[in-house]
Every structure is written in C-alpha cells, then in structure tokens.
Amino acid sequence: MADYFALIDCNNFYASCERVFDPSLNGKPVAVLSNNDGCVIARSNEVKAMGVPMGAPYFEYKKIFRENNVRVFSSNFALYGDMSSRVMNILARYCPDMEIYSIDEAFLHFKGFDCFFDLSSYAQEIRTFVLRATGIPVSIGIAPSKALAKAANRVAKKFPERTGGVHVIDTEEKRAKALRWIKVEDVWGIGPRYGNMLRLRNVRTALDFSLLPDDFVRDSMTVVGLRLKHDLMGKPSIQMEDIKPKQAIACTRSFDRDYLEYSDLRERVATFSCEVAKKLRAQGSDCNLVQVFVRSNPFKVHLPQYGRSVCLKLPYPTNSSIELTKFALKGLSSIFKKGYAYKKAGVIVMGLTPSESKQLNVFHNSDPRHSPLWKAIDRINLLSGHDVVKLGGQDLRRKWKMNRNLLSPRYTSKLEEILKINVHDKEEIERA
DNA sequence: TCTGGGGTCCTAGGACCC
DNA sequence: TCTGGGGTCCTAGGACCC
Numbered sequence: 001m002a003d004y005f006a007l008i009d010c011n012n013f014y015a016s017c018e019r020v021f022d023p024s025l026n027g028k029p030v031a032v033l034s035n036n037d038g039c040v041i042a043r044s045n046e047v048k049a050m051g052v053p054m055g056a057p058y059f060e061y062k063k064i065f066r067e068n069n070v071r072v073f074s075s076n077f078a079l080y081g082d083m084s085s086r087v088m089n090i091l092a093r094y095c096p097d098m099e100i101y102s103i104d105e106a107f108l109h110f111k112g113f114d115c116f117f118d119l120s121s122y123a124q125e126i127r128t129f130v131l132r133a134t135g136i137p138v139s140i141g142i143a144p145s146k147a148l149a150k151a152a153n154r155v156a157k158k159f160p161e162r163t164g165g166v167h168v169i170d171t172e173e174k175r176a177k178a179l180r181w182i183k184v185e186d187v188w189g190i191g192p193r194y195g196n197m198l199r200l201r202n203v204r205t206a207l208d209f210s211l212l213p214d215d216f217v218r219d220s221m222t223v224v225g226l227r228l229k230h231d232l233m234g235k236p237s238i239q240m241e242d243i244k245p246k247q248a249i250a251c252t253r254s255f256d257r258d259y260l261e262y263s264d265l266r267e268r269v270a271t272f273s274c275e276v277a278k279k280l281r282a283q284g285s286d287c288n289l290v291q292v293f294v295r296s297n298p299f300k301v302h303l304p305q306y307g308r309s310v311c312l313k314l315p316y317p318t319n320s321s322i323e324l325t326k327f328a329l330k331g332l333s334s335i336f337k338k339g340y341a342y343k344k345a346g347v348i349v350m351g352l353t354p355s356e357s358k359q360l361n362v363f364h365n366s367d368p369r370h371s372p373l374w375k376a377i378d379r380i381n382l383l384s385g386h387d388v389v390k391l392g393g394q395d396l397r398r399k400w401k402m403n404r405n406l407l408s409p410r411y412t413s414k415l416e417e418i419l420k421i422n423v424h425d426k427e428e429i430e431r432a
Numbered sequence: 433t434c435t436g437g438g439g440t441c442c443t444a445g446g447a448c449c450c
Numbered sequence: 451t452c453t454g455g456g457g458t459c460c461t462a463g464g465a466c467c468c
Contacts, residue, residue, distance in 0.1 A: 034436035041436070041468095059434040075436090102439095102468045191466050222442055224466080250438055257433095299435055311461085346437090403434090 003236065004110040004119060004142050004170075007149040008091055008126065010084075011137045011157065013104035014042035017083045018073050020135035021411045021419050029070040033058055036254055037074055037403045046070075074404040082412045086134050094126050099240050107146060109240050123166040143169035146238045147231035150188040151178045151206065175234060179207035189228040194221055206232060245352065246283070251275040252346025256403060258297065259342040265294060266329060270393035272347040273328040277321040280349065281374055284356070286317035286366075287349035290324060292331035297343035308335040317353055320370035324349070325391060 010016060014032040019025045029046035033039065040047075040056045047070055052061055058072075065072055084103045092098050097109035113119060123140040130138050139160070141153025148169050155178050156167035169175050185195030187206045197220065203209050210232040218226045230237040251272040259265055269292060280287055295307030310331045318324060328347050355371075377389045409417035 036434090036436070038434080038436055055436080057435040062434090105468075189466065193465065222465080224442065246439085248439070252437060254436065297435085344436095348438095 001112045001115050002144065003112070004114060004144060004168075005146050005149040005236070005240075006095075006108040006110055006119075006123060006140055006142045007101075007146070007153045008106050008108065008130075008138050008140050009153050009157065010087060010104040011139055012042055012044050012048075013084075013136070014073075014075065014080055015044040015047075016136050017076075017080050018071075018408055019044075020083070021079075021408070025071055029065075029068060030073070031065065031070050032073045032075055033406065034075060035402060036256060037405060038254065041075065072406050074407040076408050076410065078410040078413045079408065083134060083136060087130055087136055087138070090130050090133055091126065094122075097240060100243075107149065107240060110142070119170070120166055120168050123168070124164060127165050138165070140166045141169075142167070143175070144234050145231040145236040146240075147188055147228055148175065148178075148234065151182055151232070154178075154182060154186070172234075176207060179210060179232060180205050182206040184209050187228070187232070189224065194225070245285075247352065248348055248350045249276050249279045249285075249287075249352070250346060250348040251279075252293075252344065252348070253402075254344045255342070260340075262333075262336050262338070265332060265336060265342055265345055267393065267395050268345050269328050269332045269347060270325050270391060271395060272345065273325040274321040274387075274391060274394060276347050276349050277319055277324045277374075278378065280319035280324075280352070281355075281378060284354060285352045286319045286355050287324070287352050288314045288317045289349065289351040290314060290327050290331065291348040291350065292328050292335065292346070293348075294332070294335060294342050294345045296340050300341070300343075303341055304339075306337060306340040308337075310335050311350075315364040316366050317351075318366040318370070319355060320366060320374055321391060322370060323366060325393060329393070 012030075015030040018030055018032065027046075028044075029050065030044040031040050031047050031052070032042035034041045037058055040052055040054070040058060040061065043052055043054070050064065050068060050070075052064070064070075080103060087104075088098075088100055088106060091106050091108065095108035095110065095113075097111065099107040099109075101107055110119065110122075113122065119142050123142060127138055127140055130136060139153055139157040141149045141151065141156050143149040143152045152167045152169045156163045156165055159167075167178075169178055182205060184190060184198050184203050184205055185192070187209060190198070190209070198209060203212065210229055212229065214226060214229070217229050221228075227237040253268070253272070255268070259268070273290075276287075289311060291309055291311040293307070293309030296303060296305050298305065312327050312331050314327055332345075380389055381387050409419075411417060411419045
C-alpha cells in the first residue's frame, strides 16, 4: 500500500471552454485574451505550435492571428468559472481528499488506492467521464508526491498518443526519466529568477536540481525550495491543503487609456473599493486594512515613471462600500501626484475577520445602519443583473469601459445567452 | 495606438519589550 | 576607549503560482 497524488489539469482550459459551445472551433487555433483584450492568456495546441508564448501582448500577434485564422476571444470568466465547478464536482466523486489548486487544476490524494485499483485505469476512467460530462479534456499525472505528480502531468500532456493523457510515476526509473526530460525552469515552483540562477550554475534539468546539496538549496531558495527538492526526490514534503479562508481580496485594473487627473483616478478607486466591499460581504467578512496603489505605464519608458502604494489601518472593521471607499480615497489622496500618466490602480483589503465576531472599538465603530443597507443593495443589484445602485463617486455616466470586443456568450449562466441549436449545428456536433 | 488579474508564502530588518 | 541579549511583532519586498 502506498500514497499517491494525482494532478488533474484541464487542457488549455479557457480555449477548451470556448470549444465546448462551438464545435466548429475543434481542430482550429483558438486564443483567449486577458482583461482589456491585452494579453494572450490561453492558447489551443495549434496556437502554441505557432510559437505564441503565454502572456504575449495581443497587438504584437494580431497580424499573425489574422493570417492563420486564429479564433480569438475576450475572457469570459462567467463561463469558465461555471465550467470549472462542473469539472471539480465530478472529480470530487472519485476521491474524498481533494484540493482545488486553481480554476483548472486539482490534486487528489490516492491514499492506499493502489491496493484496490490499477491507478492508471482509474485515472483513465476519470478522464473519460469528465470529457463526456463536460466536454473538457484533461490530463492526469500520478506520483508519490505533488511535485512529481506535476511532472507526471507534464509528460501526460506532452505525449497524449503514447500516454493516453495519463502518466503514472511509480518506479525509480520512471521518476529519473521524467525529471531528466523536464527543464529546470519548467519545474513547478521554479520561476524565471531561480531558473536563471540555477542555469548559471549548470543545473539544467529537474533531475540536476533534485541532486543539489540541501544547504545550497535552502540558502538560495529558502525552505520553499528545499521542500520542492525533497518532493522531487520522492519524499513527499508538500502537503495537501485544506480550504482556507482568504487572507486578502483585491480589485486591480489597467485603464483603457492614460489617466492624468485626480478625479479620474478617484472614480476608479471608488469603484474598486465597492467591488472588494461586495466580495467581502459575499463571503461574510470584514477587513481592517486597506491598501491602495497607483502606477504609471512601465512600458512607456520615455515618460516619467511613478508608482506608490499606501496601507491604511482602519479604526474599525467594516465591509460597507461607503466606509471602505472613504478610507481608500483618503489613501489615494496621500499618494497621488499630479503630472504623471497613470495606467493602473488597485484596492486590496487585508486583515479579514468574520463579520459575526468583530472586535468593537470603544470610540469608533462601523455605522450599524450600513449592514442592513448593503444587504438590501446587494439584493437589488443581484436581481437586476448589474450594479444599478452605486455610490455617487462611481462612474454614473459609464465613461469607463473594458475592451471586450471578442466576447463569447455566457452560455451556462445567463438564460438569455443560452446555447441555441438548429438542425444544421446538431448534425455538425454529432459528426464531431 | 495597443503589454492581465488575483492570489500565496517566506525572509530580513526595524521597533519594541523586559 | 568601552554601551546586553533574547524574544515578538510588524512591514516591505521578493519569489512563486495559475
């Protein structure tokens, strides 16, 4: 009996979501863009094969995309979020110990499963069922530690014909083979900085990394790096995580153009504060710290650059949009400097506490009338489908807009946008 | 013209306490 | 000339993830 970890990862998740509802995209190159249609954040295999890197600026690749008939979409998080929970619900049926790692990935802890199942066939079963029930293709890596499961997943995804989308590392030979194949900078937990540092020391593969002395790894990469090393050696050191309450909630955005005036920024910061306050209320939390930042556009190197952030300790915990906005704007006024072209701002709240058990202050407290007020406003906004009730400091004339020119319908979360099938489509789907 | 957003964890160093 | 030591808490900054 042994402990195994499985990593289930949706293939090209956002691109796959778009394909589920438009089968004509199958086999065609598909790309999905970030907010404001700024960067490429998801690519189908065809687009990856064209050499388009993750995070590539859209404007640089527009021409190439046009020439190659790439189907491009604005990000549709309402759709992806819903598809994600469908996939996760299915995965949860296959294992009691599951960690949702990101919107498109989950770890399953197969403790002693190898006594009862052939792990590879079990994973194949999961894969087949997820695909049939949701239309999303997944790859599965299984190994004695989480980092090795990540590595196994990489193998499964890279060689779908040979592996059938499932790869199990259950022998020393397979472990060494996989690690020798993975470049050090592609290891989970080794980013560009560490990758560079290790390259300079002639560490080229995941296997090289796993053979480094512990002391060196700890000194140069902290205990996080050391845990990773042990995990890759097959000594599980990275644990399954429980669902933890969030520590911070943020709303940050780049602007559609440069902002010069304080009044423009004030509107954005007010809106971001309302957004985080709404998220706080949705999860039943208050916050007692609010951080505000602004910055100019680092890509415009010829312009003077400025960026600053400030963190305000609140006199009392709150989740009222009115109060939070008041504090955030106070922060903004302390860091705003005239004469710069601002491109991005954000509001982040920390020090989250459950609204139920808040620590009251002797002198100042959140206005007790706000709690029922926002409960009512949240309900009105929810029923109407968008924010009809706003603060006066927000964008009442809707000057602000996000570029989302290539958006697909919210097929699964808006009745008006639900998929319509005509006979012609149906035949096509059946053929597909 | 045009370059995302939302998170986590760890460490070093300063302030403060006795 | 010469100025303790150990502990805790907080914060800023740096690394990483998807």
